[in-house]
Amino acid sequence: MAALTRRLRLPSSPIENSVEARAFVFSAFAVAVLAIVLYGQDYVLPVLGIAGAAAGHVISYRERDRKRGFWRQVFLAVLVFGALFYLIADSSLALFGGVLPQANFAVLLVAITSFDLKTRRNCYSSLWISLAIVYLAAVYAWDYEFGLLLALWALCLGGFWASSHLRRMNLQMRFPARAIAVAGVAALIAGVALFVATPQPSGVPISPLIVSLPNFTSFRGDIESAALPLVQLTGDPSGANGSVDLHFRGRLGDTPVMYVRTGAPAYWRGLAFDRYADGAWTASIHGYREMQPYVPPRFLPPAPKDNLGTFVQTFRVLRPMPAVINAAYPIESLYAPVAALREDAYGTFHTPDQLRPGQTYSVVSYVPNLTQAVLQAEPPLDPAFLDLYPGHAALYTDAGRLSPRARTVAVHVAGSNSSEYDRVMALTGYLQHNFRYTLDLPRVPTGVDPVDWFLFDVKTGYCEQFATALALMLRSLDIPARLVTGYATGDYDAVLNQAVVRERDAHAWVEVWFPNHGWVPVDPTPGVSPLAATTFPSHWAAGGLARLLPHLTIGAPAAGLGSLGALAVVPAAVAVGLAVVLAYAWVRRRRWHSGAKAQPGESELLRLYERLQRRLGRRRAPPETPLEYQKTMPSALLEEVTRAVNEGAYAGRWPDPARLRKLALRVPAKSRRRL
Amino acid sequence: MAGAVVLWIVLEWYGATSEVSWLFLLASWVFALLAVCALYAVWNRGLTLQLSMRNSRPAAGSPAEDLPEHVLRRGPYPAPIFEGDALELAVGLDTKGGARGPAWIAGEVAGSKLSSGTGVVPRQGWRHLEVLPDLLRGPVGATGWRISTSDPIGFFYRRKRWPDGEVAVVLPRFASLAGLRQSRQLEASVAAPRAGSGNQVFGIREYRAGDSLRRIHWRSSARHGELVVREYEPPGLQTLGIFIDSSPPSREVADQVARIAASETWDCIRDGGRVVLWAPGMKASEPPQGRDIWALLEWLARYPGAAADDPAPAVSEAVMVSGSADQRLIDAVETARRRGARVRAWVVGETEVVVDAPVERTGIEWPL
Secondary structure: OOHHHHOOOOOOOHHHHHHHHHHHHHHHHHHHHHHHHHOOOHHHHEEEEEEEEHHHHHHHHHHOOOOOOOHHHHHHHHHHHHHHHHHHHHOOOOOOOOOOOOHHHHHHHHHHHHHHHHHHHHHHHHHHHHHHHHHHHHHHHOOOOOHHHHHHHHHHHHHHHHHHHHHHHHOOOOHHHHHHHHHHHHHHHHHHHHHHHHHHOOOOOOOOOOOOOOOOOHHHOOOOOOOOOOOOOOOOOOOOOOOOEOOOOOOOOOOOEEEEEEOOOOEEEEEEEEEEEOOEEEEEOOOOEEEEEOOOHOOOOOOOOEEEEEEEEEEEEOOOOEEOOEEEEOOOEEEOOOOOOEEEOOOEEEEEOOOOOOEEEEEEEEEOOHHHHHHHOOOOOOHHEEEEOOOOOHHHHHOOOOOOOHHHHHHHHHHOOOOOHHHHHHHHHHHHHHOEEEOOOOOOOOOHHHHHHHHHHHHEEEHHHHHHHHHHHHHHHHEEEEEEEEEOOOOOOOOEEEEEEHHHHEEEEEEEOOOOOOEEEEOOOOOOEEOOOOOOOOEEEEHHHHHHHHOOHHHHHHHHHHHHHHHHHHEEEEEEEEOOOHHHHHHHHHHHHHHOOOOHHHHHHHHHHHHHHHHHOOOOOOOOOHHHHHHOOOOHHHHHHHHHHHHHHHHOOOOHHHHHHHHHHOOOOOOOOOO | OHHHHHHHHHHHHHHHOOOOOOHHHHHHHHHHHHHHHHHHHHHHHOOOEEEEEEEEEOOOHHHHHHHHHHHHHHOOOOOOOOOOOEEEEEEEEOOOOOOEOEEEEEEEEOEEEEEEEEOOOOOOOOOEEEEOOOOEEEEEEEEEEEEEEEEEEEEEEEEEEEOOOOEEEEEEEOOOOOHHHHHOOOOHOOOOOOOOOOOOOOEEEOOOOOHHHHEOOHHHHHHHHHOEEEEEEOOOOEEEEEEEOOOOHHHHHHHHHHHHHHHHHHHHHHHEEEEEEOOOOOOOOOEEEEOOOHHHHHHOOOOOOEOOOOOOOOEEEEEEEEOOOHHHHHOOOOOOOHHHOEEEEEEOOOOOEEEEOOOOEEEEOOOO
């Protein structure tokens, strides 16, 4: 056994003896834990982890020269497996609440392995695990203050590298303080500048590591949440039979509902509704299929035609929410740390239980090409739609009790447009331009159809009225449409690629069926683009920062310059010339200053000479030489000072301080005669 | 550095696949760290190597312990160092500008590999003390020294070779042989004629205050660029010529030859005489340094030294110290004897040397 442990022992390195290196490793971990505490609202395990890691560092440093004890190694291995069990149980079954299981696992791992920091590799492992914790915190970091924590972690990394380097060279941990401070600040500033100036690439996301376990999960859909006041959910396990009743309206506040880390701003779609009756929308198809927590692309519909790419979203729930996965659609793949997922007939995913604060899930979505040109080229509706929804296809063209007046308006607005796209856009534009958006809407009078009341009486409403009106009017034109609810993008930060979604972002819009593109979201609410964005946002912090500044645009100056034609070169040339002249003047000034340095005694003597002239009552005229001046002003003192000035100016021999003092003492305060 | 580059790439890649902008910021900082380190490494230069002897630690039996104070005062700075003594060597770095660092140095002194370093070289320089024990006779050479600098993290290195140099000269040990010689050759030295009448020019030296203007050697003064005076051998002054074997069979023999010659030199100078050291095919010691024990010891420390073809000097007494039967050496001794000089010989080892003079044989052990 001793031989085996000897063989397994890692080689020692000088770095493990460096207290400074260990201090930086621990500091990096502490920064990572602080980030998790602040941004993950995760407290118990991180605090325990910090205490454990501190003790582990002390013990492992004290015992750095001793052999590893076999039974202690076994004990640590058992603890690591215990942490692994925690990860699996919390990720797959949410046994411990499912709040940041990966981060907690990493914290536990660092704390446990801190008792065994024997080699450089151990130190690096600890450091990289803390980097993983920082990454997990970064996913949920929604403000710029996180940059400070990140900078601290980067400094810890630099400190560890520096102390390792010095230890390897057997040097003391000392540096030129000013140079190191300048270098550190320069690195931080240069890093920020680089971050701002460099476009951020976007790649294919990585699939999570999934452990398949026997699943005995039961789904509960009886959740009602004020966070989603548009939808009243009742007890169907699929959650698909919630309803949107236009007679009621919940209160929408500013409370954040969730944070979304996203590569592109989008609508976070939740439930879809296909049946409208008596002023309320309901879902009529109750089928579902059950899936693992990770839904890979092969289980989902293929990429839409003319797909432009994919983007990742990571959602962090901030308050209790219905068991519905809100995400950008169409979805490519999905991972949620819950026991299982269910996909309803409308493509919406549901979790077994209500989403609790702290829970997270990740979604990868497609960005379909939904430009005007593409949708205009769509063929007329074909029977494929009927095949897709056998038995339910008629639902999507059922305008219910839409009044004849409304149908007439729909026909009138659609006019002679032949393409489906043109008719959809005509109705959307009609609603956007002729109706006013307001949240201060009185209750719908009893016995009045909410759509008619909106279209012909109040002519104001909020998203539900607009979406319902559009959906039903489209249906009256035999264009399949349905209402969907979810959340608007929220407060999107293009620099950090994240959005804060609040209660007031709860939204409803319409999905219209196009033969080649399936369900296409269309938003008739005034003030927003009717079609979803079809381009990725600029993943460039500089562009994002520019957008954050109000009224900052280079469009007008650029257009102004463009209108000048070839003459546009002139302002640019003037600007460059001015810069060159200023730079040249600056260089000259520096040289002049360095070359015109006064010799010792020079300034003092010239000041004395000036003072003497003032006492004599006549200043030397500019064309007068000092000697000529002295001849016209007979004075023994002036003669002596003039000689000293000439010696200094022409021979470079300026008087020493003692001689200057003697001369200065001889200059009287006022009287001219004594000179 | 490869690790940092890999970390940067991983962060960029993970940022690209996860849309977490903070990873790009961290990647930018890692990259900026690399760039700043490169600039720092360029800035971290202008260092000069300093190797100097700080003191000597005399070993048991070292002549340094027995030499009179007035002799030691005129000795090499800061202290003479003899065979077997230990040398306190100050190694360090000076900076031309402000503080620099980290930097480290490595090289060899007297065959010992030394290395040291510091995180910061302050404006006033950085020093580190090394002790080199049991030194052998001869120049203490500093060879293969390199100054290495890097950025604080060790991504970029700069290495600069430093020219080889000499730190100190380890002088041969010596001891007075007067008692030994008196017991063995008493009668032979009683009536030895002393050369020099006091009118013969013995050499030249620099002008000192009080020297007569008549003694100024104007031609030499013009050649040297400073006043030089003729030095006359005072009447009755002994000039001892020590003729040394120029090709000793081994280092040990050479050391012993040098010790015996140094001892003879010490005895002669202490008695008021002057010494000329000569070896066939080598440059002889300078006549003006005939009474300078330190200059002569240095000559012996460097023995066998620079090649030249100086003729054997005219002396009033000649001592041959040899470890081999060098015919040129024997001829020189014979010539001196024919000119009236009293001659004697030391032979180190068992080599058969035929010379018409009293011969003293010895081994390589010291003291005799």
